Amino acid sequence: MPVTDQSAAQTEVTRRKFYVAMIYGLWSLIAAALSIPAAIYLLIPPKLRKMPEWVEAGDVSQLEPRVPVEMVFRQNRVDGWKIQSEKTTAWVVKLSDGQVVAYGPQCTHLGCAYHWDDNRNDFLCPCHTSIFGVDGAVISGPAPRPLDRYETKVENGRLLLGPLHQSKEKA
Amino acid sequence: MSWLDHRTGIETAIRNFLYEDIPASSGWHQVFGSIAVFLFLVQAFTGALLAFNYAPTPGDAYNSLRYILTEVAGGHLIRGLHHWGASMLIVVVVLHMTQVFLYGAYKKPREATWMVGVVLLLLTMAYGLTGYLLPWDNRAYWGSVVATQIASHIPLVGPYMSRLLGGEGAIGVVTFARFYGLHVLLLPPATGVLIATHIYLVRKHGVAPAPGDEVKSVKKFYPQQAFKDTVAIFAAFVVLFVMAAAVRVPLERLADPTDTTYIPRPDWYFLFLFQTLKFFDGPLAVVGSVILPALAVLALLLAPFVDRGQVLRVTRRTAAFGIVALALAGWAGLTVAAIATTPKPDNTVAIDYGAPTDWIGLSPQELAGVGYFRKENCASCHSLEGKPSVGPDLASVPIKKSAAWMIAHFKHPAAMVPGSSMPAIQLSDAQLNALAAFLLKLTPRNAEALSNAPDFALQAALLYQAKSCGSCHQANGVGMKIGPPLNGLARRRTRTWVAQHFANPEALSPGSFMPPYRFSQREMDNLVAYLFTLPD
Numbered sequence: 001m002p003v004t005d006q007s008a009a010q011t012e013v014t015r016r017k018f019y020v021a022m023i024y025g026l027w028s029l030i031a032a033a034l035s036i037p038a039a040i041y042l043l044i045p046p047k048l049r050k051m052p053e054w055v056e057a058g059d060v061s062q063l064e065p066r067v068p069v070e071m072v073f074r075q076n077r078v079d080g081w082k083i084q085s086e087k088t089t090a091w092v093v094k095l096s097d098g099q100v101v102a103y104g105p106q107c108t109h110l111g112c113a114y115h116w117d118d119n120r121n122d123f124l125c126p127c128h129t130s131i132f133g134v135d136g137a138v139i140s141g142p143a144p145r146p147l148d149r150y151e152t153k154v155e156n157g158r159l160l161l162g163p164l165h166q167s168k169e170k171a
Numbered sequence: 172m173s174w175l176d177h178r179t180g181i182e183t184a185i186r187n188f189l190y191e192d193i194p195a196s197s198g199w200h201q202v203f204g205s206i207a208v209f210l211f212l213v214q215a216f217t218g219a220l221l222a223f224n225y226a227p228t229p230g231d232a233y234n235s236l237r238y239i240l241t242e243v244a245g246g247h248l249i250r251g252l253h254h255w256g257a258s259m260l261i262v263v264v265v266l267h268m269t270q271v272f273l274y275g276a277y278k279k280p281r282e283a284t285w286m287v288g289v290v291l292l293l294l295t296m297a298y299g300l301t302g303y304l305l306p307w308d309n310r311a312y313w314g315s316v317v318a319t320q321i322a323s324h325i326p327l328v329g330p331y332m333s334r335l336l337g338g339e340g341a342i343g344v345v346t347f348a349r350f351y352g353l354h355v356l357l358l359p360p361a362t363g364v365l366i367a368t369h370i371y372l373v374r375k376h377g378v379a380p381a382p383g384d385e386v387k388s389v390k391k392f393y394p395q396q397a398f399k400d401t402v403a404i405f406a407a408f409v410v411l412f413v414m415a416a417a418v419r420v421p422l423e424r425l426a427d428p429t430d431t432t433y434i435p436r437p438d439w440y441f442l443f444l445f446q447t448l449k450f451f452d453g454p455l456a457v458v459g460s461v462i463l464p465a466l467a468v469l470a471l472l473l474a475p476f477v478d479r480g481q482v483l484r485v486t487r488r489t490a491a492f493g494i495v496a497l498a499l500a501g502w503a504g505l506t507v508a509a510i511a512t513t514p515k516p517d518n519t520v521a522i523d524y525g526a527p528t529d530w531i532g533l534s535p536q537e538l539a540g541v542g543y544f545r546k547e548n549c550a551s552c553h554s555l556e557g558k559p560s561v562g563p564d565l566a567s568v569p570i571k572k573s574a575a576w577m578i579a580h581f582k583h584p585a586a587m588v589p590g591s592s593m594p595a596i597q598l599s600d601a602q603l604n605a606l607a608a609f610l611l612k613l614t615p616r617n618a619e620a621l622s623n624a625p626d627f628a629l630q631a632a633l634l635y636q637a638k639s640c641g642s643c644h645q646a647n648g649v650g651m652k653i654g655p656p657l658n659g660l661a662r663r664r665t666r667t668w669v670a671q672h673f674a675n676p677e678a679l680s681p682g683s684f685m686p687p688y689r690f691s692q693r694e695m696d697n698l699v700a701y702l703f704t705l706p707d
Contacts, residue, residue: 030404
């Protein structure tokens with residue numbers, strides 16, 4: 001009887017389609033249930049344990065205007081499951097308007113340590129010769145933005161540093 | 172043929188794999204092997220993820236695991252998957268073996284497939300043994316002490332075994348490194364090779380047919396059996412995922428080799444072995460620790476050579492069912508006996524270090540404030556998590572009022588905030604002071620971590636305040652320094668000493684003018700446990 005044969009074959013095809021759809025569907029669900037948590041685990045930054053506190057960098061009462069000084073201080077940094085106490089430096093300078101600013105110690109190009117060149121009166125990065133003015137602005141070289149600045153406040157002549165901020169302006 | 176297949180042959184290989192001929196009798200009873208392979212891959216995947224945030228040395232392991240559990244997004248789930256996946260893998264591997272055993276599927280010519288499977292079972296257990304140490308909490312440390320001691324008592328090779336495991340004398344950095352190395356470097360490739368061998372042998376001999384089925388027409392693995400395997404794997408995965416998400420795996424306190432009160436227990440699947448040890452004393456101990464387990468493994472390995480008759484229908488293999496029932500009863504009996512004889516740990520003074528424990532840094536006064544907050548049911552009107560509530564959220568906006576203002580407000584709410592419907596709080600000034608001190612400490616970041624302080628600590632802090640311990644002692648930087656500071660007490664004294672000291676200070680510290688205190692057993696447990704949580 002060709003009719004029943006045909007319907008049996010039809011059923012077989014439907015069943016096969018169902019199996020294949022289920023195989024793909026269930027494996028997709030498993031893959032999603034494993035890969036989404038994995039992506040969250042790896043990509044979402046961990047909860048920060050503490051707000052960064054103000055750190056004392058040193059005495060700025062004797063600072064001469066427009067002469068940067070490298071200040072070295074200890075700072076606690078949350079590093080994964082540890083809190084590291086590490087030596088940090090900041091270039092501190094009193095600008096013409098009397099404002100005291102503190103620059104992060106790394107060149108904004110690729111993170112090399114720059115230094116103050118007394119002869120040129122500029123900040124000079126030895127890696128790719130980026131040059132920054134005393135106000136942190138890029139004078140020449142590949143640096144993409146001015147020097148990063150710490151949040152600062154001065155209490156009784158002592159300089160307190162907050163978090164380091166990237167400058168928004170372009171070079 | 173596609174471009175890729177022409178170059179690599181990958182599509183043909185996959186097709187050959189999926190369109191394997193299997194007996195027409197194949198079905199749901201043969202899904203366990205696939206689940207086991209799947210779970211092994213889940214373990215490898217979650218294990219690698221854990222390793223990305225885990226430092227495998229005793230100094231850092233515990234802290235990095237705490238970091239995974241309390242700070243890394245999704246860390247709890249990943250660790251849960253790895254932890255429960257391990258248990259589930261053991262269950263599934265045993266079910267797989269049981270099925271093969273019941274059906275007599277290990278008979279000629281499939282003996283080698285079975286024997287490789289037995290080795291894979293042992294490897295699965297080796298993961299459990301080595302992985303147990305890695306959290307480096309008290310449970311891990313003491314459980315592994317027992318395991319390495321057993322290994323060192325094996326006749327002849329015992330000393331070499333303990334040298335290999337680095338467990339000579341005590342468990343330390345060397346043992347830890349060896350366990351970690353085994354767990355992540357040696358066992359996984361060994362398992363991979365053996366699984367490949369196992370599957371190769373299954374393919375070589377074909378899936379075992381039911382008796383009488385040998386001549387019947389065969390079917391293809393794909394898609395019908397592949398569908399059944401997929402559904403079974405999915406079901407197992409759902410169970411695993413729900414357990415990982417819902418069942419907390421507690422992290423105990425940091426491994427303490429000097430803790431004489433700890434009752435070591437292995438993971439549940441080793442409890443039957445642990446219980447067996449209790450039946451053999453003195454020189455016979457080796458029977459329970461080595462000889463019986465070795466005989467059991469030997470019996471498993473040789474099973475296909477002992478049971479050599481014609482393959483029978485599974486329903487007619489009564490002896491096999493008898494053996495499985497006997498093994499199950501023996502295992503269950505030993506496990507239940509082990510659980511029954513385990514002294515109940517005092518959970519009321521246990522801290523789950525898998526959750527944030529910032530409350531440990533609070534002063535006793537502030538902690539008592541948490542106690543009043545809970546006792547006065549403040550949370551019924553004031554949210555701490557930014558949820559909508561009747562009264563203002565106390566954590567999301569920093570409180571800018573003084574403690575004096577808050578105390579006045581607690582006493583006469585409407586007088587300070589006109590129109591407030593808050594009822595006056597009936598507490599003494601000192602108690603209101605504590606409540607204000609806690610509320611002033613709240614930030615959105617720490618609200619959850621501070622308010623999840625366990626009950627025993629709150630009770631202890633309330634007692635501490637009631638007895639004015641702070642008039643003589645300093646705790647977490649608050650209090651007078653007439654008596655010794657209480658931070659670091661856990662390092663200096665034992666719990667028993669502290670409890671006896673409360674009853675009669677003069678007897679234990681001659682010259683002390685601390686008055687004696689009488690506490691109920693509950694109060695004493697709470698207070699001593701709390702004092703021992705104070706950080707160094």
